[in-house]
Amino acid sequence: MEVGIIGAGSLGLLYSYYLSINQSVTLYTNKAVQANLINEKGITVQRDNNLFHMNMNANDSREYKEQFLIITVKQYQLEEIIEKLKDQPSKTILFLQNGMGHIRFMPEISHHRILFGVSEHGALKLNETTVKHTGIGMTKIAFYDRQKIDSEIINTLINNEHSLFMFKLFTEWEPILKEKLVVNATINSLTSVLKVKNGELISDPYFKKLLYELFLEVIDVLNERDVDGLWLHVVKICENTAGNVSSMYKDVKEGRQTEIDSILGYLIDHAYGKNIPYMRFLYYAVKGIENENNLGRV
Known part of the structure; x- marks a missing residue:
């Protein structure tokens, strides 16, 4: 083939x-x-x-x-x-x-x-x-x-x-994309702003609290009901990739454009009036970092 x-x-x-x-x-x-x-x-x-x-x-x-x-x-x-x-x-x-x-x-x-x-x-x-x-x-x-x-x-x-x-x-394609989006929206965006490796999101109790609050916003927008299962999935990814730098954090470190628009930007566009302060903060933070790297479009 x-x-x-x-x-x-x-x-x-x-x-x-x-x-x-x-x-x-x-x-x-x-x-x-x-x-x-x-x-x-x-x-x-x-x-x-x-x-x-x-x-x-x-x-x-x-x-x-x-x-x-x-x-x-x-x-x-x-x-x-x-x-x-x-x-x-x-x-x-x-x-x-x-x-x-x-x-x-x-x-x-x-x-x-x-x-x-x-x-x-x-x-x-x-x-x-x-x-x-x-x-x-x-x-x-x-x-x-x-x-x-x-x-x-x-x-x-x-x-x-x-x-x-x-x-x-x-x-069905939607469940597998949504599961991955939950991971990208939580781990990638947080590590990019906090400037930490994946494992630190769960090893530090304050970072873990942030991760969970962000996670709740994401699954609310996606109308996902399996809260416990998806949370365990996010935690497991953090554990299995503890020493890794997320792809978005790597893009930020190397001054490249990120995929924040198709991840958090997509979720914000589909929030339809829901309260999502953590997502909005992280979205604007990453966009600001992109702008500092002369990659954002003002």
Whole structure:
């Protein structure tokens, strides 16, 4: 099966490596320099102090000619890709973004078979060709429109999966995106403003109180009723990734634009008059940090 992976950040490199073991993968980068390096050196994955290497075909074009595409770019980088996909013949496309801001684009590309996905893998990009696999998880996927499915591609994907890189197909996409949004909205936003690693949100009693109050706002907006189950899920993520820096905090530290608009911004837009002081504070705080880094739009 020919697979096109759009975006060569940490997830793009990670998915390219594992899928290329059994599939023909093309990695679409944003810059020619990175594509040239990948074509020359391949992709290296660091896992458990071991290095694993795979040759890779990469380019910086916007051809997206493969029948199965996986989009790993940040939310704010999607618009240009969506414009390209509008004119493409029908394909199967898997979106792997944080937040739920990308849902608004789906009517514009309704001729495609769309999958939404959530990656539970931990990945840290070390350089343009090397990624560290910091946590092994699962990729949860579900079709956006159950009337438009592609069983052949899904079966090929699952039947040829690597034992450390498994996929699971769900019938409904909304629950898996909401579960991930709860995690992103609480852990990512708080660590970015408090400037702490994930584990400190539960090891410090004051930070944990903040985390819980924010969590209650998030699940209220999402109309989620499984308070105890979701709270245990957030705590478990903090425990399992205790020494990690969240992706948003990493963006803040490195002066990059964050995905705050598609995470807390999305929730604020869907609060419909609910009292959400913690969310509003954190949203404006992160936007202010972006503005200081000359990335915000005033």
